[in-house]
Amino acid sequence: MVSEGRKAALATRPEILLVEDDSQIRRFIKAMLTAEDYRLHEAITGEEGIAQASSRNPDLILLDLGLPDRDGIDVIREIRQWSHIPILVLSARGQEQDKIKALDAGADDYVSKPFAPGEVSARIRASLRRAAVLDKNEAGETVEFGNISVNLAARRVLVGGSEVHLTPNEYKLLQVLLHHAGRVVTQRQLLKQVWGPEHVNEPQYLRVFMGQLRRKLEADPAHPTYLITEPGIGYRLLLETEHN
Amino acid sequence: MAALWQYGAALVVVGVCTLIALPLRPHLAAANLVMLYLIGVVAVAAKLQRQVALFTSVLSVAAFDFFCVPHYFSFAVADSEYLITLAAMLAVALLISGMTSRIRVQEAAAAEREARVQAEGMRTSLLSAVSHDLRTPLSSITGAAGTLRSHWEKLDVTTRNELLGSITDESDRLNRLLNNLLEVTRLESGVQLRKDWFPLEEIVGAALHHMKRHIAGRKIIADIPSDLPMVAIDDVLMEQVFVNLIENAVKYTPETTPVEILARRNNGAVEVEVLDSGPGFAAGHEHRVFDKFFRGRSNEVRGAGLGLAICRAIIEAHGGSIYAENRKDGGAIIRFQIPFGDSVLKHNGGTGGNGE
Secondary structure, three states, rough: OOOOOHHHHHHHHEEEEEEEHHHHHHHHHHHHHHHHHOOOEEEEHHHHHHHHHHOOOOOEEEEEEEEEOHHHHHHHHHHHHOOOEEEEEEEOOOOOHHHHHHHHHHOEEEEEOOOOOOOHHHHHHHHHHHHHHHHHHHHHHHEEEOOEEEEEEHHHHHHHOOOEEOHHHHHHHHHHHHHHHOOOOEEHHHHHHHHHHOOOOOOHHHHHHHHHHHHHOOOOOOOOOOEEEEEEOEEEEEEOOOOO | OHHHHHHHHHHHHHHHHHHHHHHHHHOOOOHHHHHHHHHHHHHHHHHHHHHHHHHHHHHHHHOOOOOOOOOOOOOOOOOOOOHHHHHHHHHEEEEHHHHHHHHHHHHHHHHHHHHHHHHHHHHHHHHHHHHHHHHHHHHHHHHHHHHHHHOOOOHHHHHHHHHHHHHHHHHHHHHHHHHEEEHHHHHOOOOOOEEHHHHHHHHHHHHHHHOOOOOOOEEEEEOOOOOOEEEEHHHHHHHHHHHHHHHHHHOOOOOOOOOEEEEEEEOEEEEEEEEEOOOOOOOOOHHHOOOOOEEEEEEEEOOOOOHHHHHHHHHHOOOOOEEEEOOOOOOEEEEEEEEOOOOOOOOOOOOOOOOO
């Protein structure tokens, strides 16, 4: 018999579709996600993944880029034609170009293999939370992380209780990162959204402004806690410290 | 077949010898003029193919006969004595060209043999280092997992956790080693740098963030002036340099001691120092620590001796240099310099606008 409380939990447990051809990796991800109360569906090929993405309509897709039948980038593009389901890419370290391609094709984030403990769950949580953060952004609420608080309606930023003045571009940069909180944003995406499409090939601006933003928000800009650089890829705003 | 240009070159050489010989003809004996042509034959045999050298020998004899033996400007020979000169010249020229060519072939073979022996030696040292360093963590992992599997019920919770801990730690170690090996292989096969302008602070920050589990509890001081200009680097590779240097410093020093990262401007280059307060390098090891598979400081600390070799390869690929030395008051310093780039960008504090 299932208790009432358990039934309610079952109804809200997020569904995750795992598309991965390696059975050992499927096995441990299944054990881990089941233990963390997610419901898991598995697909072994890209075709199967696309089919299940449409039939099961999961809350999130975990997609291995090296599938036997189809290029992972193609799978992302195809799913993106009809769905905004968050897609989290599993990829080997050192394949930065593949990760950028996946992100530009519409993936939400990536996790490098081998995964650090807690990394997969932290990324899943960040991607699932996306909707909630978006709502807050639109409602103009206050987002708080560490000793920093950002009031989105008043465009006010407080660090340790005292107001910090951000230039319009610095604020816009922070806003875009907040919009994608916890998830990586490629350089290209940031340049496009903050400076406009004509500036996507001028990453120096981005780096200068990111440095300024760090100096205003971080206690030690050379050892940041929130505004994280992913070399070769882009930036990530961390609201919660990852479980390690 | 020798290329046509080689025969052309031979013609030129014999032509030059003739041009030198003609004005000397009244002053020198014919036997000495022969020497001039033989020098030409040696030159050709040393640089060009064997059949071209033989061709040069015959051509030299003909030219000598035509220009330097009376009757001049004719192949006819006035004195039959000259027939001996011509025959001797032909014999010597053929002999020289044959011998020189043979020496060249032997030289090439010897060089190839030496390279093969060297590569073999490298492979042996690589294999023994790698197989040892791969097998040790692998044994711990299979041992711990096997023990957990067969004795799960009998093991107390603490022991289970210890064994699980060693499985994750040793897998981490295997992963780092594999990454280093792949990196060395990639760098040695000549890596293409993806350079762009970066603030050094950002690269150090990324390295520290990605190592945070590794450096938890350690005091790491990064002192990078905020007005340091951007530097033209490959960000992914330079992050690797900082990760390796910090990892090394942390690995070889007591937990209570700090690690410092300093950066400053030094003419057209940025100079970075990573300092620790550990035991430092053994005397005489300062230059060898950047060699592949050299494990400088102690045998108690594990590692394949690849970290600093990778740093050197990356720094040198950036046109920079890297050194190791001991601090006067104890501890190690690794110092590297890389040029800022072609021109120093003045984007610090800029407000955007048009690039470059």
